[in-house]
Amino acid sequence: MGDIVKINALDEDALFDAYLAASTSASKAAIIVIPEIFGVNPGIRQKCDKLAKEGYLAISPDLFWRFAPGLQLNPDVEAELQQAFGYFGQYDPNDGVKDIEAVIHAVRAGVAGHGQVRNVGCVGYCLGGRLAYMAAARTDIDASVGYYGVMIDQMLNEAHAITNPLLLHIPTADHFVGSEAQAAIHSRLDSHPKVTLYDYAGLDHGFATEIGERREDAGATLADSRTAAFFTKHLT
Template sequence: MSTMTSLATLDGDGVFDCYVAEPEATPKAAIIVIQEIFGVNAGIRRKCDRWAEAGYLALAPDLFWRLEPQVQLDPDIPNEFARALELMNQLDQDTAIADIEAVIRAARGGKSGLPKTAKVGCVGYCLGGRLAFMTACRTDIDASVGYYGVGIDGLIADAKAISRPVLLHVPTADHFVGKDAQAAMHAGLDDHPKVTLYDYDGLDHGFATEFGKRRDDAGATLADRRTAEFFAEQLA
Protein backbone atom coordinates (compact mmCIF):
# COMPACT_ATOMS: atom_id res chain seq x y z
CA MET A 1 0.00 0.00 0.00
CA SER A 2 1.33 3.44 -0.90
CA THR A 3 0.17 6.95 -0.11
CA MET A 4 1.34 10.51 0.43
CA THR A 5 1.43 11.83 3.97
CA SER A 6 2.45 15.09 5.59
CA LEU A 7 5.19 15.26 8.20
CA ALA A 8 6.13 18.16 10.46
CA THR A 9 9.56 19.72 10.36
CA LEU A 10 11.80 19.37 13.40
CA ASP A 11 11.12 22.89 14.60
CA GLY A 12 7.43 22.81 13.70
CA ASP A 13 7.69 25.67 11.20
CA GLY A 14 6.05 23.72 8.39
CA VAL A 15 4.99 20.40 6.92
CA PHE A 16 6.29 18.53 3.91
CA ASP A 17 5.02 15.69 1.75
CA CYS A 18 6.43 12.21 2.09
CA TYR A 19 5.70 9.23 -0.15
CA VAL A 20 5.01 6.19 2.02
CA ALA A 21 4.96 2.56 0.93
CA GLU A 22 3.91 0.02 3.57
CA PRO A 23 4.40 -3.75 3.52
CA GLU A 24 1.47 -6.11 3.96
CA ALA A 25 2.74 -7.34 7.35
CA THR A 26 4.40 -5.56 10.26
CA PRO A 27 7.47 -3.74 8.90
CA LYS A 28 10.89 -5.22 9.59
CA ALA A 29 12.24 -1.68 9.88
CA ALA A 30 11.95 1.64 8.06
CA ILE A 31 14.06 2.76 5.09
CA ILE A 32 14.17 6.40 4.02
CA VAL A 33 14.73 6.71 0.27
CA ILE A 34 16.53 9.99 -0.41
CA GLN A 35 15.79 11.51 -3.77
CA GLU A 36 18.09 12.41 -6.63
CA ILE A 37 17.99 15.97 -7.95
CA PHE A 38 14.83 15.02 -9.86
CA GLY A 39 12.46 15.03 -6.90
CA VAL A 40 10.26 12.21 -5.66
CA ASN A 41 9.61 11.02 -9.19
CA ALA A 42 8.43 7.67 -10.53
CA GLY A 43 11.86 6.08 -10.08
CA ILE A 44 12.14 7.05 -6.41
CA ARG A 45 8.58 5.93 -5.74
CA ARG A 46 9.38 2.60 -7.38
CA LYS A 47 12.41 2.23 -5.08
CA CYS A 48 10.06 2.68 -2.13
CA ASP A 49 7.57 0.17 -3.50
CA ARG A 50 10.35 -2.41 -3.87
CA TRP A 51 11.40 -1.96 -0.23
CA ALA A 52 7.79 -2.38 0.86
CA GLU A 53 7.58 -5.58 -1.18
CA ALA A 54 10.64 -6.76 0.78
CA GLY A 55 8.89 -6.09 4.09
CA TYR A 56 10.08 -2.60 5.00
CA LEU A 57 8.27 0.65 5.63
CA ALA A 58 9.68 2.94 2.93
CA LEU A 59 9.53 6.72 3.02
CA ALA A 60 10.65 9.29 0.45
CA PRO A 61 10.47 12.87 1.74
CA ASP A 62 10.09 15.77 -0.69
CA LEU A 63 13.32 17.63 0.06
CA PHE A 64 12.62 20.35 -2.53
CA TRP A 65 9.35 21.39 -0.87
CA ARG A 66 10.62 24.84 0.11
CA LEU A 67 11.69 25.48 -3.51
CA GLU A 68 9.12 23.71 -5.69
CA PRO A 69 6.76 21.35 -3.86
CA GLN A 70 6.05 17.96 -5.46
CA VAL A 71 8.36 18.57 -8.40
CA GLN A 72 9.00 15.48 -10.51
CA LEU A 73 11.60 15.64 -13.27
CA ASP A 74 12.90 13.28 -15.94
CA PRO A 75 16.72 13.13 -16.33
CA ASP A 76 16.36 12.09 -19.96
CA ILE A 77 14.65 15.39 -20.89
CA PRO A 78 17.28 18.17 -21.23
CA ASN A 79 15.24 21.10 -19.91
CA GLU A 80 14.07 19.04 -16.94
CA PHE A 81 17.64 17.99 -16.20
CA ALA A 82 18.63 21.66 -16.27
CA ARG A 83 15.83 22.53 -13.84
CA ALA A 84 16.99 19.73 -11.53
CA LEU A 85 20.48 21.23 -11.43
CA GLU A 86 18.98 24.61 -10.53
CA LEU A 87 17.03 23.09 -7.64
CA MET A 88 20.10 21.21 -6.41
CA ASN A 89 22.10 24.43 -6.34
CA GLN A 90 19.35 26.21 -4.41
CA LEU A 91 18.87 23.48 -1.82
CA ASP A 92 20.02 24.18 1.73
CA GLN A 93 21.56 20.81 2.52
CA ASP A 94 21.69 21.43 6.27
CA THR A 95 17.94 21.99 6.23
CA ALA A 96 17.50 18.85 4.11
CA ILE A 97 19.31 16.82 6.79
CA ALA A 98 16.97 18.30 9.40
CA ASP A 99 14.00 17.16 7.29
CA ILE A 100 15.49 13.67 7.01
CA GLU A 101 15.93 13.62 10.79
CA ALA A 102 12.26 14.54 11.12
CA VAL A 103 11.41 11.45 9.05
CA ILE A 104 13.65 9.30 11.28
CA ARG A 105 11.81 10.50 14.36
CA ALA A 106 8.41 10.07 12.73
CA ALA A 107 9.20 6.47 11.82
CA ARG A 108 10.55 5.59 15.25
CA GLY A 109 7.71 7.34 17.01
CA GLY A 110 4.89 6.17 14.78
CA LYS A 111 3.86 9.76 14.03
CA SER A 112 1.36 10.88 11.38
CA GLY A 113 -0.21 7.44 11.33
CA LEU A 114 3.00 5.63 10.44
CA PRO A 115 3.64 2.19 11.92
CA LYS A 116 6.28 2.49 14.61
CA THR A 117 9.66 0.96 13.74
CA ALA A 118 12.56 0.47 16.12
CA LYS A 119 15.27 0.76 13.46
CA VAL A 120 15.59 3.16 10.56
CA GLY A 121 18.00 3.13 7.63
CA CYS A 122 18.42 5.39 4.63
CA VAL A 123 19.46 4.94 1.03
CA GLY A 124 20.15 7.83 -1.30
CA TYR A 125 21.07 8.41 -4.92
CA CYS A 126 23.21 11.18 -6.47
CA LEU A 127 22.41 14.21 -4.29
CA GLY A 128 20.67 11.69 -2.05
CA GLY A 129 23.88 9.65 -1.82
CA ARG A 130 25.67 12.69 -0.43
CA LEU A 131 22.79 13.40 1.94
CA ALA A 132 22.82 9.77 3.11
CA PHE A 133 26.48 10.16 4.04
CA MET A 134 25.73 13.44 5.82
CA THR A 135 22.86 11.74 7.65
CA ALA A 136 25.26 9.06 8.88
CA CYS A 137 27.61 11.79 10.15
CA ARG A 138 24.97 13.96 11.82
CA THR A 139 22.15 11.75 13.10
CA ASP A 140 21.64 8.49 14.97
CA ILE A 141 20.26 6.64 11.94
CA ASP A 142 20.96 2.91 12.19
CA ALA A 143 22.46 2.30 8.74
CA SER A 144 23.09 4.36 5.60
CA VAL A 145 23.67 3.58 1.93
CA GLY A 146 24.81 6.02 -0.76
CA TYR A 147 24.77 5.41 -4.50
CA TYR A 148 27.12 7.63 -6.55
CA GLY A 149 27.08 10.39 -3.94
CA VAL A 150 28.49 13.66 -5.24
CA GLY A 151 31.05 15.60 -3.21
CA ILE A 152 31.63 13.02 -0.49
CA ASP A 153 35.37 13.54 -0.95
CA GLY A 154 34.86 16.99 0.56
CA LEU A 155 33.15 15.54 3.63
CA ILE A 156 35.83 13.05 4.70
CA ALA A 157 36.67 15.01 7.86
CA ASP A 158 33.09 14.51 9.04
CA ALA A 159 33.47 10.73 8.91
CA LYS A 160 34.95 10.72 12.41
CA ALA A 161 31.36 11.20 13.64
CA ILE A 162 30.09 8.03 11.93
CA SER A 163 29.23 5.43 14.55
CA ARG A 164 26.87 3.16 12.61
CA PRO A 165 27.38 1.22 9.37
CA VAL A 166 27.64 2.96 6.02
CA LEU A 167 27.78 1.43 2.53
CA LEU A 168 28.82 3.44 -0.53
CA HIS A 169 28.45 2.39 -4.18
CA VAL A 170 31.06 4.06 -6.41
CA PRO A 171 30.92 3.74 -10.22
CA THR A 172 34.44 4.24 -11.55
CA ALA A 173 33.38 6.09 -14.72
CA ASP A 174 31.16 8.57 -12.88
CA HIS A 175 31.36 11.82 -14.84
CA PHE A 176 30.18 13.78 -11.79
CA VAL A 177 32.66 12.15 -9.38
CA GLY A 178 36.08 12.04 -11.01
CA LYS A 179 39.03 9.76 -10.37
CA ASP A 180 40.66 12.15 -7.91
CA ALA A 181 37.46 12.37 -5.88
CA GLN A 182 37.10 8.58 -5.90
CA ALA A 183 40.72 8.18 -4.78
CA ALA A 184 40.15 10.65 -1.94
CA MET A 185 37.08 8.69 -0.82
CA HIS A 186 39.07 5.47 -0.69
CA ALA A 187 42.04 7.09 1.02
CA GLY A 188 39.84 8.67 3.65
CA LEU A 189 37.29 5.93 4.22
CA ASP A 190 38.75 2.50 3.42
CA ASP A 191 40.18 2.17 6.93
CA HIS A 192 37.05 3.43 8.67
CA PRO A 193 35.62 0.54 10.71
CA LYS A 194 32.02 1.46 9.91
CA VAL A 195 32.32 2.29 6.19
CA THR A 196 32.40 -0.06 3.19
CA LEU A 197 32.98 1.08 -0.40
CA TYR A 198 32.20 -0.97 -3.49
CA ASP A 199 33.57 0.05 -6.89
CA TYR A 200 31.68 -0.68 -10.13
CA ASP A 201 34.21 -0.78 -12.94
CA GLY A 202 33.26 1.20 -16.01
CA LEU A 203 29.82 2.23 -14.79
CA ASP A 204 28.60 5.81 -14.79
CA HIS A 205 26.50 8.02 -12.56
CA GLY A 206 22.89 6.89 -12.24
CA PHE A 207 23.54 3.25 -13.12
CA ALA A 208 21.02 2.00 -10.53
CA THR A 209 18.10 4.18 -11.54
CA GLU A 210 14.82 2.30 -11.95
CA PHE A 211 13.98 3.82 -15.32
CA GLY A 212 15.66 5.58 -18.20
CA LYS A 213 18.82 5.62 -20.27
CA ARG A 214 21.28 5.72 -17.37
CA ARG A 215 20.42 2.28 -15.95
CA ASP A 216 22.82 -0.65 -16.19
CA ASP A 217 20.88 -3.80 -15.33
CA ALA A 218 23.81 -5.93 -14.21
CA GLY A 219 25.36 -3.19 -12.10
CA ALA A 220 22.04 -2.18 -10.57
CA THR A 221 21.18 -5.77 -9.71
CA LEU A 222 24.55 -6.31 -7.99
CA ALA A 223 24.45 -3.04 -6.05
CA ASP A 224 20.84 -3.54 -5.00
CA ARG A 225 21.60 -7.07 -3.79
CA ARG A 226 24.46 -5.78 -1.67
CA THR A 227 22.20 -3.06 -0.28
CA ALA A 228 19.47 -5.56 0.58
CA GLU A 229 21.97 -7.82 2.35
CA PHE A 230 23.39 -4.82 4.23
CA PHE A 231 19.98 -3.72 5.49
CA ALA A 232 18.95 -7.27 6.35
CA GLU A 233 21.95 -7.46 8.66
CA GLN A 234 22.04 -3.92 10.05
CA LEU A 235 18.31 -3.33 10.53
CA ALA A 236 17.46 -6.74 12.01
Protein backbone atom coordinates in the same frame (compact mmCIF):
# COMPACT_ATOMS: atom_id res chain seq x y z
CA MET B 1 0.84 1.40 -3.87
CA GLY B 2 1.92 4.20 -1.55
CA ASP B 3 0.42 7.30 -0.01
CA ILE B 4 1.50 10.90 0.57
CA VAL B 5 1.96 11.65 4.26
CA LYS B 6 2.83 14.83 6.14
CA ILE B 7 6.00 15.14 8.22
CA ASN B 8 6.60 17.79 10.88
CA ALA B 9 9.69 19.77 9.93
CA LEU B 10 12.45 19.90 12.52
CA ASP B 11 12.74 23.28 14.29
CA GLU B 12 10.32 24.86 11.81
CA ASP B 13 6.58 25.50 11.98
CA ALA B 14 5.91 23.61 8.76
CA LEU B 15 4.89 20.30 7.27
CA PHE B 16 6.38 18.63 4.23
CA ASP B 17 5.24 15.73 2.07
CA ALA B 18 6.75 12.27 1.90
CA TYR B 19 5.79 9.25 -0.17
CA LEU B 20 5.20 6.22 2.06
CA ALA B 21 4.86 2.59 1.01
CA ALA B 22 4.42 -0.29 3.45
CA SER B 23 3.29 -3.87 3.42
CA THR B 24 0.02 -4.83 5.06
CA SER B 25 1.84 -6.65 7.85
CA ALA B 26 4.08 -5.11 10.48
CA SER B 27 7.25 -3.67 8.95
CA LYS B 28 10.53 -5.32 9.92
CA ALA B 29 12.31 -1.95 9.73
CA ALA B 30 12.05 1.39 7.97
CA ILE B 31 14.14 2.73 5.11
CA ILE B 32 14.19 6.39 4.10
CA VAL B 33 14.66 6.64 0.33
CA ILE B 34 16.48 9.91 -0.36
CA PRO B 35 15.90 11.02 -3.96
CA GLU B 36 18.16 12.45 -6.58
CA ILE B 37 17.82 16.07 -7.71
CA PHE B 38 14.74 15.02 -9.70
CA GLY B 39 12.39 14.75 -6.73
CA VAL B 40 10.11 11.92 -5.69
CA ASN B 41 9.53 10.86 -9.28
CA PRO B 42 8.20 7.52 -10.57
CA GLY B 43 11.60 5.82 -10.26
CA ILE B 44 11.98 6.79 -6.61
CA ARG B 45 8.42 5.73 -5.83
CA GLN B 46 9.17 2.40 -7.51
CA LYS B 47 12.16 1.92 -5.21
CA CYS B 48 9.89 2.55 -2.22
CA ASP B 49 7.29 0.11 -3.51
CA LYS B 50 9.92 -2.61 -3.99
CA LEU B 51 11.19 -2.13 -0.44
CA ALA B 52 7.64 -2.35 0.88
CA LYS B 53 7.21 -5.69 -0.89
CA GLU B 54 10.35 -6.85 0.93
CA GLY B 55 8.70 -6.05 4.27
CA TYR B 56 10.07 -2.58 4.96
CA LEU B 57 8.27 0.66 5.63
CA ALA B 58 9.75 2.85 2.89
CA ILE B 59 9.40 6.61 2.93
CA SER B 60 10.80 9.25 0.58
CA PRO B 61 10.81 12.93 1.61
CA ASP B 62 10.20 15.83 -0.75
CA LEU B 63 13.65 17.43 -0.43
CA PHE B 64 12.81 20.62 -2.33
CA TRP B 65 9.62 21.44 -0.43
CA ARG B 66 10.89 24.83 0.72
CA PHE B 67 11.00 26.28 -2.80
CA ALA B 68 9.71 23.70 -5.30
CA PRO B 69 7.20 21.42 -3.53
CA GLY B 70 6.04 18.32 -5.32
CA LEU B 71 8.90 18.35 -7.81
CA GLN B 72 9.02 15.38 -10.20
CA LEU B 73 11.49 15.59 -13.08
CA ASN B 74 12.71 13.21 -15.77
CA PRO B 75 16.52 13.19 -16.14
CA ASP B 76 16.23 11.90 -19.72
CA VAL B 77 14.53 15.16 -20.79
CA GLU B 78 17.21 17.82 -21.29
CA ALA B 79 15.06 20.76 -20.17
CA GLU B 80 14.07 18.95 -16.97
CA LEU B 81 17.68 17.93 -16.36
CA GLN B 82 18.76 21.56 -16.54
CA GLN B 83 15.87 22.55 -14.28
CA ALA B 84 17.09 20.02 -11.73
CA PHE B 85 20.64 21.41 -11.88
CA GLY B 86 19.20 24.84 -11.12
CA TYR B 87 17.36 23.56 -8.07
CA PHE B 88 20.49 21.75 -6.91
CA GLY B 89 22.31 25.07 -6.98
CA GLN B 90 19.67 26.57 -4.68
CA TYR B 91 19.56 23.66 -2.29
CA ASP B 92 21.14 23.63 1.16
CA PRO B 93 22.05 20.03 2.10
CA ASN B 94 22.03 21.01 5.76
CA ASP B 95 18.27 21.40 5.39
CA GLY B 96 18.17 17.92 3.89
CA VAL B 97 19.81 16.35 6.94
CA LYS B 98 17.28 18.11 9.15
CA ASP B 99 14.45 16.72 7.03
CA ILE B 100 15.90 13.21 7.21
CA GLU B 101 16.10 13.53 10.98
CA ALA B 102 12.48 14.70 11.04
CA VAL B 103 11.50 11.56 9.12
CA ILE B 104 13.50 9.39 11.53
CA HIS B 105 11.56 10.90 14.45
CA ALA B 106 8.23 10.46 12.65
CA VAL B 107 8.85 6.81 11.80
CA ARG B 108 10.03 5.91 15.29
CA ALA B 109 6.96 7.61 16.78
CA GLY B 110 4.58 5.94 14.31
CA VAL B 111 3.68 7.76 11.10
CA ALA B 112 0.29 7.95 9.39
CA GLY B 113 -1.31 5.18 11.40
CA HIS B 114 1.61 2.80 11.08
CA GLY B 115 3.06 1.48 14.29
CA GLN B 116 6.34 2.59 15.76
CA VAL B 117 9.36 1.30 13.87
CA ARG B 118 12.51 1.33 15.91
CA ASN B 119 15.20 0.45 13.36
CA VAL B 120 15.57 3.03 10.60
CA GLY B 121 17.99 3.07 7.69
CA CYS B 122 18.35 5.23 4.62
CA VAL B 123 19.38 4.81 1.01
CA GLY B 124 20.13 7.79 -1.20
CA TYR B 125 21.06 8.52 -4.78
CA CYS B 126 23.24 11.36 -6.18
CA LEU B 127 22.34 14.30 -3.90
CA GLY B 128 20.60 11.67 -1.80
CA GLY B 129 23.85 9.70 -1.64
CA ARG B 130 25.57 12.74 -0.19
CA LEU B 131 22.73 13.17 2.30
CA ALA B 132 23.00 9.50 3.29
CA TYR B 133 26.66 10.13 4.15
CA MET B 134 25.74 13.28 6.07
CA ALA B 135 22.97 11.45 7.92
CA ALA B 136 25.45 8.76 8.95
CA ALA B 137 27.72 11.45 10.38
CA ARG B 138 25.09 13.73 11.94
CA THR B 139 22.14 11.59 13.05
CA ASP B 140 21.58 8.33 14.94
CA ILE B 141 20.24 6.51 11.87
CA ASP B 142 20.95 2.79 12.20
CA ALA B 143 22.40 2.11 8.74
CA SER B 144 22.98 4.20 5.61
CA VAL B 145 23.61 3.47 1.94
CA GLY B 146 24.70 5.98 -0.70
CA TYR B 147 24.75 5.44 -4.46
CA TYR B 148 27.05 7.75 -6.47
CA GLY B 149 26.93 10.43 -3.80
CA VAL B 150 28.21 13.81 -4.94
CA MET B 151 30.66 16.04 -3.05
CA ILE B 152 31.35 13.50 -0.31
CA ASP B 153 35.06 14.16 -0.85
CA GLN B 154 34.44 17.69 0.43
CA MET B 155 32.96 16.42 3.70
CA LEU B 156 35.48 13.79 4.75
CA ASN B 157 36.30 15.83 7.85
CA GLU B 158 33.00 14.50 9.25
CA ALA B 159 33.95 10.85 8.85
CA HIS B 160 35.07 10.57 12.48
CA ALA B 161 31.45 11.07 13.56
CA ILE B 162 30.15 7.99 11.72
CA THR B 163 29.27 5.45 14.41
CA ASN B 164 26.73 3.26 12.59
CA PRO B 165 27.27 1.25 9.38
CA LEU B 166 27.58 3.09 6.07
CA LEU B 167 27.82 1.56 2.58
CA LEU B 168 28.82 3.61 -0.48
CA HIS B 169 28.49 2.48 -4.10
CA ILE B 170 31.05 4.23 -6.34
CA PRO B 171 30.91 3.94 -10.16
CA THR B 172 34.44 4.55 -11.40
CA ALA B 173 33.36 6.42 -14.56
CA ASP B 174 31.08 8.83 -12.68
CA HIS B 175 31.26 12.09 -14.64
CA PHE B 176 30.08 14.04 -11.59
CA VAL B 177 32.53 12.44 -9.13
CA GLY B 178 35.96 12.34 -10.72
CA SER B 179 38.91 10.06 -10.08
CA GLU B 180 40.56 12.48 -7.64
CA ALA B 181 37.40 12.71 -5.57
CA GLN B 182 37.04 8.92 -5.60
CA ALA B 183 40.66 8.52 -4.51
CA ALA B 184 40.11 10.94 -1.62
CA ILE B 185 37.06 8.98 -0.48
CA HIS B 186 38.98 5.71 -0.55
CA SER B 187 41.98 7.22 1.21
CA ARG B 188 39.87 8.45 4.12
CA LEU B 189 37.21 5.75 4.36
CA ASP B 190 38.83 2.44 3.34
CA SER B 191 40.14 1.96 6.86
CA HIS B 192 37.04 3.25 8.64
CA PRO B 193 35.59 0.40 10.73
CA LYS B 194 31.99 1.38 10.01
CA VAL B 195 32.27 2.07 6.28
CA THR B 196 32.14 -0.31 3.31
CA LEU B 197 32.98 0.89 -0.22
CA TYR B 198 32.21 -0.90 -3.48
CA ASP B 199 33.58 0.23 -6.84
CA TYR B 200 31.80 -0.45 -10.15
CA ALA B 201 34.36 -0.40 -12.94
CA GLY B 202 33.33 1.56 -16.01
CA LEU B 203 29.88 2.49 -14.74
CA ASP B 204 28.58 6.05 -14.68
CA HIS B 205 26.41 8.19 -12.45
CA GLY B 206 22.82 7.00 -12.23
CA PHE B 207 23.53 3.37 -13.13
CA ALA B 208 21.09 2.06 -10.50
CA THR B 209 18.08 4.15 -11.40
CA GLU B 210 14.91 2.09 -11.69
CA ILE B 211 13.86 3.42 -15.09
CA GLY B 212 15.35 5.48 -17.89
CA GLU B 213 18.39 5.62 -20.12
CA ARG B 214 21.03 5.75 -17.38
CA ARG B 215 20.30 2.32 -15.92
CA GLU B 216 22.85 -0.49 -16.31
CA ASP B 217 21.08 -3.70 -15.36
CA ALA B 218 24.01 -5.86 -14.27
CA GLY B 219 25.58 -3.17 -12.12
CA ALA B 220 22.26 -2.13 -10.63
CA THR B 221 21.36 -5.72 -9.77
CA LEU B 222 24.73 -6.29 -8.09
CA ALA B 223 24.62 -3.05 -6.12
CA ASP B 224 21.03 -3.60 -5.03
CA SER B 225 21.83 -7.14 -3.87
CA ARG B 226 24.64 -5.76 -1.73
CA THR B 227 22.30 -3.10 -0.34
CA ALA B 228 19.69 -5.73 0.50
CA ALA B 229 22.24 -7.86 2.35
CA PHE B 230 23.55 -4.80 4.19
CA PHE B 231 20.09 -3.84 5.43
CA THR B 232 19.25 -7.41 6.40
CA LYS B 233 22.40 -7.52 8.51
CA HIS B 234 22.08 -4.12 10.15
CA LEU B 235 18.35 -3.41 10.36
CA THR B 236 16.58 -6.75 10.84
